Amino acid sequence: MKEELEKLRDEVITSISRASTEKELSEIRVGVLGRKGSLTQLLKQLGTLSEAERREVGKLANLVKESTEAKIEEALSGIQERERSAALEKEKIRCDPPGQAGSCREEASSHFRSLMKSSTFSPALGSRLPKGPK
Numbered sequence: 001m002k003e004e005l006e007k008l009r010d011e012v013i014t015s016i017s018r019a020s021t022e023k024e025l026s027e028i029r030v031g032v033l034g035r036k037g038s039l040t041q042l043l044k045q046l047g048t049l050s051e052a053e054r055r056e057v058g059k060l061a062n063l064v065k066e067s068t069e070a071k072i073e074e075a076l077s078g079i080q081e082r083e084r085s086a087a088l089e090k091e092k093i094r095c096d097p098p099g100q101a102g103s104c105r106e107e108a109s110s111h112f113r114s115l116m117k118s119s120t121f122s123p124a125l126g127s128r129l130p131k132g133p134k
Helices: 002-018 022-033 037-048 051-090 109-116
Strands: none
Touching: 002 022, 002 037, 002 051, 022 037, 022 051, 037 051
């Protein structure tokens, strides 16, 4: 049973390192730690072992579970960071000095440009100002 747990741990670490999306990580988590997951199935067999073996295998199983959870969280945060960086890079606005080609207003989206042209938009306040007497 120890060999099975160690083999499972190695397979899970390999699978996690290959995962490139949150969905893949979620499938790995469910496939290993879920109600019908491979680790859960191995833990159900603990009752057939002697008390001494059960303690030893139980400790190893807990280590495998904790390391799996930690690796999944680590990989998930890495994937989220890459996605966040890609989204920021995609939305990046180049800001050259005013009057030069490629200035902020020329690079900004049409929605942003329309807001900047609006006489009621206040970038400092982040909202529209009410119109009043001039």
